Amino acid sequence: MLETNSAIPNLNKKLLLTPERAEIIxxxxxxxxxxxxxxxxxxxxxxxxxxxxxxQRELCVMGPVFTQPVTPRMAEKLIESYHLxxxxxxxxxxxxxxxxxISTMNFFQFTxxxxxxxxxxxxxxxxxxxxxxxxxxxxxxxxxxxxxxxNEHELLDRVQNGNLDYRGALTAAGTGxxxxxxxxxxxxxxxxxxxxxxxxxxxxxxxxxxxxxxxYTLSDTYTETVDACQSISEIAAVxxxxxxxxxxxxxxxxxxxxxxxxxxxxRDYIEAxxxxxxxxxxxxxxxxxxxxxxxRLFKAETGYSVKEYILRTKVxxxxxxxxxxxxxVLEISERLGFSTQSYFSHQFERAEGLTPTxxxxxxxxxx
Numbered sequence: 001m002l003e004t005n006s007a008i009p010n011l012n013k014k015l016l017l018t019p020e021r022a023e024i025i026x027x028x029x030x031x032x033x034x035x036x037x038x039x040x041x042x043x044x045x046x047x048x049x050x051x052x053x054x055x056q057r058e059l060c061v062m063g064p065v066f067t068q069p070v071t072p073r074m075a076e077k078l079i080e081s082y083h084l085x086x087x088x089x090x091x092x093x094x095x096x097x098x099x100x101x102i103s104t105m106n107f108f109q110f111t112x113x114x115x116x117x118x119x120x121x122x123x124x125x126x127x128x129x130x131x132x133x134x135x136x137x138x139x140x141x142x143x144x145x146x147x148x149x150x151n152e153h154e155l156l157d158r159v160q161n162g163n164l165d166y167r168g169a170l171t172a173a174g175t176g177x178x179x180x181x182x183x184x185x186x187x188x189x190x191x192x193x194x195x196x197x198x199x200x201x202x203x204x205x206x207x208x209x210x211x212x213x214x215x216y217t218l219s220d221t222y223t224e225t226v227d228a229c230q231s232i233s234e235i236a237a238v239x240x241x242x243x244x245x246x247x248x249x250x251x252x253x254x255x256x257x258x259x260x261x262x263x264x265x266x267r268d269y270i271e272a273x274x275x276x277x278x279x280x281x282x283x284x285x286x287x288x289x290x291x292x293x294x295x296r297l298f299k300a301e302t303g304y305s306v307k308e309y310i311l312r313t314k315v316x317x318x319x320x321x322x323x324x325x326x327x328x329v330l331e332i333s334e335r336l337g338f339s340t341q342s343y344f345s346h347q348f349e350r351a352e353g354l355t356p357t358x359x360x361x362x363x364x365x366x367x
Contacts, residue, residue: 024131029057034123035111037130040064044099047111047128051118062114066101108196109189155243159204162251166243187235191226194239198222201246208250211265217272218245237324245320262287263301266294270310274317275337280306314338315351322360329356 021038025048028036036048046063102110108128115123158166202219206212222242229235249271253264266283283298283306284291298306314336321332333344348356 025059028129028131029059032129033119035115035128037111037128038063039131044096045107047107047114049111049115049118060114060118062111064099065107066099106193108199109192112192156200156204159201159243159246159250160208162208162247162249162254164247164251166247187230187232190232190235191229194226194235194242195223197239198226198242201243205246205250209253210246210250211268214249214268214272215246218242218249221275234325241320241324259301260297262289263298266298266306267302267309270306271313274313275335277337278310311347312351315348318344318348318356319352319359319363322356323363332356 024038025036028048029050033050038046038048044064044066046061046065049060049062051058051060111128112123115121155166157163198219202215205215222238225238226235229238249268253268259267266287269283269286270278280291280295284294287294289297295306298304298309302309304312318332318336321327321335322329325332327335329345330341333341336344338344338347345355348354348359352359354362
């Protein structure tokens with residue numbers, strides 16, 4: 001450690017520079033140069049970014065930070081498991097008292113910016129390498145506080161539980177500050193924040209029962225959509241749609257009475273590949289059934305044939321795109337894998353009773 005701006009000189013020595021973490025950092029340096037996120041059971045995070053100056057590799061470590069509020073009593077409880085001497089416990093509690101608190105989204109965003117500064121390269125949150133301990137469970141002592149971190153916790157809790165009563169949490173999160181803002185282009189800044197939020201929602205959905213295949217496919221799709229946005233309002237619309245999408249998918253998984261696991265897996269796969277051309281043979285191979293048996297079972301459990309369910313899924317996605325984006329009807333048709341715009345319009349009108357253009361005019365949001 002060449003230098004640190006820590007108010008307590010021993011802070012990094014006590015919390016970061018353990019032999020185990022030093023070895024983790026060394027191994028990571030040998031494998032690549034993407035940011036490394038380190039965690040400890042105390043609930044703190046660091047990001048390790050590598051750069052090169054005049055042919056010599058160098059490290060910059062940002063942290064430690066808390067991503068959730070920690071009271072002194074909570075800190076003492078966490079430290080108890082370390083079996084330290086009284087003097088060392090007191091020193092560690094003193095260190096923890098000066099560690100800043102920042103939302104996970106902003107911490108990831110700052111890591112992206114630090115990597116850009118150190119290397120000149122742009123990375124996304126999905127590029128990070130993580131070395132985390134077993135997840136630390138937190139008990140908030142002040143549930144009345146609406147800090148950004150508690151808002152974030154509330155939002156992700158609703159995803160994990162498939163809780164359709166999420167609008168209040170969204171409103172609270174929208175009124176809270178997300179911390180210190182770096183002096184960069186606001187659209188790029190918003191993209192970084194939403195991409196980080198997408199990653200967190202995907203993980204929460206997996207914990208809630210959504211298959212990882214579906215969760216990560218959705219994450220990639222929404223990340224690409226955010227990257228193509230040209231305004232703050234577009235980014236916000238994608239973020240809201242993504243959040244609602246994850247919640248409703250988890251809700252369906254948790255409430256799918258009478259739906260067997262193989263058929264639910266087929267439904268998840270169809271919805272995750274809504275832009276593609278999913279076949280009965282493909283689903284049968286994934287489920288382990290013959291195509292004939294799968295089609296009969298799918299119809300019996302869902303009330304729809306596989307073809308009908310695929311079409312319903314595409315129309316449902318088209319409705320979201322018509323309301324929340326400025327994509328043309330032709331662009332939506334192509335994005336969802338329809339052979340022609342006229343076929344898309346015919347199927348949409350057959351399902352909704354309105355053409356795509358009239359549906360958009362009727363449901364267009366007023367900015």
